[in-house]
Amino acid sequence: MPKELNFKQELVGCFGFPVAENPTQAMIEPAFRAMGLDWRYLTLEVRPEDLPAAVAGARAFGFRGFNCTIPHKVEVIKHLDGLGESASLMGAVNCVVNREGRFIGENTDGKGFVSSFRELADPAGKSLVLLGAGGAARAIGVEMALAGCRSITLVNRSETRGRDLEELFSGPLRDAVRATGGPELEVNYICWKGDFEVPEGTEIVVNATSIGLFPDVDARIALSMDSISADMIVADVIPNPPETRLVREAREKGCRVIDGLGMLVAQGVIGIEYWTGRTPDAGVMRRGLEEVFA
Ligand SMILES: NC(=O)c1ccc[n+]([C@@H]2O[C@H](COP(=O)([O-])OP(=O)(O)OC[C@H]3O[C@@H](n4cnc5c(N)ncnc54)[C@H](OP(=O)(O)O)[C@@H]3O)[C@@H](O)[C@H]2O)c1
Known part of the structure; x- marks a missing residue:
């Protein structure tokens, strides 16, 4: 035949x-x-x-x-x-x-983040610091909240964008989480000035800004690395290069890390x-x- x-x-x-x-x-x-x-x-x-x-x-x-x-x-x-x-x-x-x-x-951006996060831990009940308020931060915040994150601290340089995202997270997103029977979502916005100190008790830190993207591979995120502790999970959305300065420094501190390629x-x-x-x-x-x- x-x-x-x-x-x-x-x-x-x-x-x-x-x-x-x-x-x-x-x-x-x-x-x-x-x-x-x-x-x-x-x-x-x-x-x-x-x-x-x-x-x-x-x-x-x-x-x-x-x-x-x-x-x-x-x-x-x-x-x-x-x-x-x-x-x-x-x-x-x-x-x-x-x-x-x-x-x-x-x-699928935020779903992809949650899926790579789940390889390390369950987002349920966790507290998240989210750096940035653009498309990537929006996608990650929405899916991490729907996956059960307890609190989101939004940190963004431009106040207008930060407040816009705070409004979405504390309004329609909180309602959507409630509808899934999830925990009452805590949301707060901090305007990013100088080196940001990650609050004690934070379990996840995500860079969702474009800082560090090729060719600016040595660009430094205004973040106090002294406030990062080994029990935190640190993630970076930058896919190129996969090992950003943040990923490298967090790994050196003993944190579990997720790179943007993941x-x-x-x-x-x-x-x-x-x-x-x-x-x-x-x-x-x-x-x-x-x-x-x-
Ligand atoms: N790995 C993945 O699958 C994936 C998926 C999507 C996106 N990404 C990456 O995520 C990054 C962000 O994408 P996006 O779509 O969210 O971009 P976007 O909407 O343009 O948002 C960029 C964000 O970065 C902040 N930012 C930029 N430079 C900064 C600086 N020097 N200091 C402080 N904040 C700064 C901006 O703050 P302001 O509001 O103050 O300007 C804004 O919050 C890109 O590099 C993209 O490649 C990766």
Whole structure:
């Protein structure tokens, strides 16, 4: 019997502008190959004014889903057919999933963080210091609270952004946590001036700012390392380089650490699960990224 021929590949991808330096393809395509899936992940430059046409194109081509990165995470929402719970709370989508022809917006950034955090500990009942109030901080705060974190101390340089996030966390997010039967979420905001002293009793410290991202690899976070103790878990969202100055110094203090590559891989794993219904090999994905960052 001649083998049935099929040249039609399933498509997913990433819409962004600029997008050329986005490394996601380098972790997703090796994962597809290892799963024996003839799928492609396309890195697609989409200008803001072309986003409606790009989403319509994705529908026409039967895309199984796509990631959205800067500047499309909020704008894409009006072109979708629905939102998952945390994407709706955050007001931002980084992963669109084609569910029986309907494009549903999800946010996997914070879920990826929680998944890499769970490899070390359970977030339930823990106190978190979150540095930053941008998209990454928003995603991490929402998912850590939904996973049972007891308190979040938000620390941000610009007061407007800090207060905006405080409003979300102490309003709609607290209500969502209550609805899950979780603990009453404590939220407070501190305006970041000078070296921040981590309050005693803090169990988790997360850098969710862009400080330390390549090429500014020696940039120092205004944080008193004397206030970090060995019993804290310290995480950094910066994926490149994976070993940031914060990760290195926290490790030297004896802390358990989570690097930004762990979060990036974990959110990619969740994206593939949404698109294919199968779990990829995270090791293959991490090695794909390590090769491009080497
Ligand atoms: N590993 C992953 O999977 C993953 C996923 C998403 C994002 N990320 C990374 O997370 C980082 C943040 O992304 P984002 O989308 O949240 O960016 P964003 O929305 O632009 O927010 C940036 C945040 O960093 C703060 N910041 C920047 N420079 C600072 C400085 N010198 N001192 C104090 N605060 C400073 C900003 O504070 P102000 O409000 O005061 O400006 C803001 O809170 C990026 O580097 C991105 O690569 C990683």
